[in-house]
Amino acid sequence: MVYQRDAVEALPAYVQGKSIPNAVKLSSNENPYPPLDSVVEVVRERAASISLYPDMSAHDVVERIAARWQVRPSEIAVGAGSVEVAAQLITASAGSGDEVMFAWRSFEAYPILVQVAGATPVPVPLTADDRHDLEAMLAAITDRTRLVFVCTPNNPTGAIVTRDEMERFLERVPSSVLVVIDEAYAHFDDAEDSVDGLDFFRRCDNVVVLHTFSKAYGLAGLRIGYAIAPERIAANLRRVAVPFGVSALAQAAAIASLDAEDELQERIDVIRAERARVLAGLRDRGWQVFDSLGNFVWLRTGASTTEVDGILRENGVVARAFAGDGIRVTIGSPEMNDRFLAALDGVPASV
Known part of the structure; x- marks a missing residue:
């Protein structure tokens, strides 16, 4: 066999x-609504070139995302949806004997991606009101912990992590542990006290932020997401990414969507x-x-x-x-x- x-x-x-x-x-x-006409038109124009490989560096969309969030292009790594970028993070950071932590229940791909990488998933139960139990997560960190995923708003419960909670959490997380703030649903979050991942990224060397074009932007069928990460980490994500993983159509649609925010x-x-x-x-x-x-x-x-x-x-x-x-x-x-x-x-x- x-x-x-x-x-x-x-x-x-x-x-x-x-x-x-x-x-x-x-x-x-x-997203229950169809793509914007302006986005559809851009995709239609680019469809004639699908016989060609896309720009593997995703230069134009990376530049546009960097400008949108006022970060350096070298701090952006893209993938086929934020789930693929999450896989890049795990692959680049954890292997056999290493641990990757996340709340549970949270995004169901987390434990799958961790085990594919050969690492050990460490799920930490949610609180009684379906929120991240950050104190329990801190207590579960060991010298083998490499990543901690914090999904906010959390999929599937919709609960958030507040700014103050994240502040206290990051003060106590070892600097060697990468904290990934997964903001796939952040566009729908209108709570005044919600964590702003970009704020912590700018202040902490061990924070990565995940975003996607699948939800609010309505590009789920084209698969494009990205990480905002320290330069060394972003470079490693590009090293482990699937070559040509983000199509030219997805890149063009993402730029058109940013133009139509x-x-x-x-x-x-x-x-x-x-x-x-x-x-x-x-x-x-x-x-x-x-x-x-x-x-x-x-x-x-x-x-x-x-x-x-x-x-x-x-x-x-x-x-x-x-x-x-x-x-x-x-x-x-x-x-x-x-x-x-x-x-x-x-x-x-x-x-």
């Missing part, structure tokens, strides 16, 4: 949010307003839900998760269920959200 790594064959596969006919898909945290903000504002309406609708129906600052809400359904998910599907709503834990529901268009809330009318809030 051909040899394959046992650790890989034992890995759970990453599960994509599913679709079913005649149902609304609220399972993947996708004011227009995109209007859509973000609509999603935020719909999130508030959905949370209010859940509470009106008796659900005890914590505030979410992402483009999704989290139902803590525990042992009833499979039952509730089944009822939603029967009513034409596909959400993201985590068996035995809860259900994450993306904020869609007003019509999609109405359908979700109506589907819950047949579910006792106490399940």
